[in-house]
Amino acid sequence: MAGKRQHLTVDELCEELGIARSTFDDWRAKGRAPRCLKLPNGKLRIRRSDLEAWLDSCMENAA
Structure with missing residues (x-):
């Protein structure tokens, strides 16, 4: 994992997965997104x- 950040922003996650922010927001609203930390x-x-x-x-799940 050398060179990879331990905590990603939502934008970094979306870029890494190649998805739109709206897709992430939809997954999160449906409880299907990765666990998130909410900062103060x-x-x-x-x-x-x-x-x-x-x-x-x-x-x-895909198998």
């Missing part, structure tokens, strides 16, 4: 470990 300023961050676990769960 209201901004969201996603732990890389939570993203990796979420991606693994998506692969299992």
